[in-house]
Amino acid sequence: MRKEFRELASVEEATEVTEELTPERRTEEVPLRQARGRVLAEGVDSPVDVPGFDRSLMDGYAVRAEDTYGADEADPVTLTVVGTVSAGEPPETVVREREAAEIATGAPIPDGADAVVPVEETTADGDVVHVRKALAPSDSIMFAGSDVAAGERALRSGTELSQREIGLTAAVGRQKVSVYARPRVGVVSTGDELVRPGGRLKPGQIYDVNSFSVAAAVEEVGGEAVLYDHVGDDYDRMVSVMREAAEECDLVLSSGSTSASDEDVVYRVIEEEGELITHGVALKPGRPTVFGRVDGTAFVGLPGNPISALSVFRVFVEDMIRSSAGDGGDGRRTRQAKVADEIRLDGGRTRLLPVGLVEEGGGVLAYSVDKGSGATTSLTRADGIVRAEASTNYLDEGEAVDVELFGDASPPELLGAGERDGFLNGLLQGFDARWLPAGSFDGARLLRDGVADVAAVGTAENTAEAVGVDAARVRGYERQVGYVGDPGGEVFGVLPEGYAVRSRFGDEHPDAEVRVFRSERGAANAVESGKVDGALVGEDVAAETEAGFEESGWMHIDILVTEDRRGKEGVVSFLDGLGGATPPDGYRVTDDTGDWVTRD
């Protein structure tokens, strides 16, 4: 009933396949105003001299340099002003011996003159001007064609047009340019369990993530994404949508439903209606990646896990799109980083490890995020991927790695870890910060390992000591916690071990039966829906639900920072915000002094 993959393509073989499948470059003419970000498909030769005439670089006076010989502050030469030359009009004035013409920046040099003296070096005096500087011929003149000569190549084919190249193209008078067309990339969505955002979920269904993240990725790397109607798992509809996409696009992508199981309709459609080139790739994640063709159009089937889909997109599809759009490959972003803390790997296949980045001193550290959880929240915690060969068993702390970035991802200004709550959430608003909710102990560990810039922990001294981190306690605050549901119930919703509120709950209910939730809100929701009897949560979390709240008391949270990150810009801003913040309801500030929490 299930087919196992029989031959997995190696990453190298799959990369060769992507080169074959890369859509051919098409060109189109676009007006200069729409050419930004595009790649020239032609060399731009200047049809004119730039500038087209000898031009003054200054406001001042056009003169004969020899007439200014010997002039200085103490002994200016006096010239007769015989006219004025404005920008934009051919000069009628002629400058003869001991004469000068007033001239504006950009105006043509009048006949007879061979230099311009800036107005600052002169004093006008009726019909004459006193010149306080000796000039050499050519001073403050830009000669015709000296910027770009007529016929000269201003920009090479293959050049990406930014604000600067747009400026140069305008300078040579081109109104339209020939650029590579953005490849049209069809995104086909499959799977009966998927519903488009905005729709209503039936039991067992989830929202379609990949169509949107993949379409955005297509656009980030220079393609034009076309999203097709969701087709569920119906074979015939899938065939017709695939054919439609193949007809209209240069490349068709799908995600999920690419394994060889009976239900995976994409796989069958490619196998039966198109051309299936690979039966999976020796990659983890990414094994079910499918390469093929439908009606001659290139097709790539990405895996269904959201972060895996973007990882495989990054490794195989990005270059196809960039190359088709004329990008020589330099647009693809990678960043050198050092591994923050040892990453252990299971062997067997090439691994694509999603990593987050954090700035440290002049460099960047990479830390492992997602462990194949399929969580969509991992998406916003990863900045790129590190490729590890099949033979690699671990990446050592400090090891240099190349991070293949998602789009043009960059490290956040601040990376925090540990507890999370409404006060912190408010502080981080509008801030380029990433916060890893990991609980007090793992938060302190992330601080110790140099991953986190700051950590929020429940009991600073104990946590820091247990974890072995030298950190300053920069500010403490208290959070009102209590029970939603029945404080005397049998089954409780709790956070994972390591969170302050879990420890407190453990103290109050040492023998209770628990069910673990990733967030207090999740636990509170479970009380409301009757899955558990009660949960210990913050008063602010309880206030957002319909469940009652019974105070338990104030729980202490400290913000820790290590000395070597204390001067980092994002940390300084965060601590400034923290210092000046008025906590919301359910929080109170206990002190604002910082003491070193030392390891021994």
Next chain:
Amino acid sequence: MRKEFRELASVEEATEVTEELTPERRTEEVPLRQARGRVLAEGVDSPVDVPGFDRSLMDGYAVRAEDTYGADEADPVTLTVVGTVSAGEPPETVVREREAAEIATGAPIPDGADAVVPVEETTADGDVVHVRKALAPSDSIMFAGSDVAAGERALRSGTELSQREIGLTAAVGRQKVSVYARPRVGVVSTGDELVRPGGRLKPGQIYDVNSFSVAAAVEEVGGEAVLYDHVGDDYDRMVSVMREAAEECDLVLSSGSTSASDEDVVYRVIEEEGELITHGVALKPGRPTVFGRVDGTAFVGLPGNPISALSVFRVFVEDMIRSSAGDGGDGRRTRQAKVADEIRLDGGRTRLLPVGLVEEGGGVLAYSVDKGSGATTSLTRADGIVRAEASTNYLDEGEAVDVELFGDASPPELLGAGERDGFLNGLLQGFDARWLPAGSFDGARLLRDGVADVAAVGTAENTAEAVGVDAARVRGYERQVGYVGDPGGEVFGVLPEGYAVRSRFGDEHPDAEVRVFRSERGAANAVESGKVDGALVGEDVAAETEAGFEESGWMHIDILVTEDRRGKEGVVSFLDGLGGATPPDGYRVTDDTGDWVTRD
């Protein structure tokens, strides 16, 4: 007749003015598909649990973990398969003791089951399945709400939406999001000497560069640029266009015509019809920068020199647009670099130095590019600016500087310098390369100073020795040169000193009267237009003109590279291309062996 600026605002004062003038943020709702690159104006809370049900992370069998106790390769447990659970439908199957249900990735866990065994760890056998692995409860299950709990904040206000945040927004089912509107930025073009690209130039006119480069810069930093009709220098038309732009936009920009001279209509319009806030800034370039308001709308008048306009835009205007578009400032790109070679400065005002960047080892070097020439070609040679305080007299070699990048400029893959010709141009096609045409001697100097990765020089040994550079000669070629025009004429067009063809000309015509051109094409054009009698140029340059060509002989060019750049990716690609290239007509390859050209 001319007004001098009386009070120059300091850069700090001007920056305060920009903060006051920053357009207020507006918000708008956009469909998720159009939200990429935008900044959230709301916190996105999940209306649903993600996932909405306990979900299988694997293809396999849903089982009761306790039933697998003790199972291993040698001693599998056998369970009865009682049904199949597909993704997207609520399970009807119930798993009882010693039973299993076949389950697909993403399908809901059926009642009774508390773990999933991956298909790889099982063998199906008719109505039963042999399970070769002992499981713990929760194995391969993603619990309801464990990704995002209903009510939980998925994304904070102020978050920029990349492919990854788009994915998370889709996951929580949001179809539309509230984002900050892109500020509308009007670009008004003035000056009688300017003509829009595509138009015909009359004598004394040039093409309008800044309207296009500034509009592109506006878009690069998140604004929506609106280009208004060119209005020349007519006061009344300028007033009416300014008022129109002020009415329709959040910010109005102009460039040029902002000095206090009589002809500078923009200055007068702001002074008389609007509100003039500054009378120039103590900045070089950028002194004539004007800040003000027209009918209550913020106005900035940029200087007219193209690179100065973008520099002042970068320093003052970029943040106004970014901030208005919701960017907290992290979008603004800067890059740490070291000064490649000492840069001497004249004092007095804060300087904005256009610099180019080149990658060296792990770091980046910055080198000075434009010296106020007003050349539009400088635009494509500069990657950003370095701000130097008024008190700074020089930037030392190796000094660390922050480069404020133009848009998201990055160093080219290859930086070459020295000679330039059609063969090199062809080699660089489609390559992310920058080539600084500097002649052999300055090319070798740029190589020596670590600015250039490679140099093309006329006489490798002599040049390298004179300049003092250790470099490998990786390939030599010859170029046919000769005369356009009259080889026996009186006045010749020549390149600047330091170019190989200039030296050759000097040997052939030691006493000739010369006029200097920046390019051979410029010199050849001057022959055609009768400005000079003849010029020594490459056969390929002559072939592009109507002038006749009289052979002079073959001129030798060598490609040099220093040992420490030889392994750089862009250099390797360039040398590969060079090695395999067939030279075009007018060129021949003389050898392909590399010898070290040593200093002593």
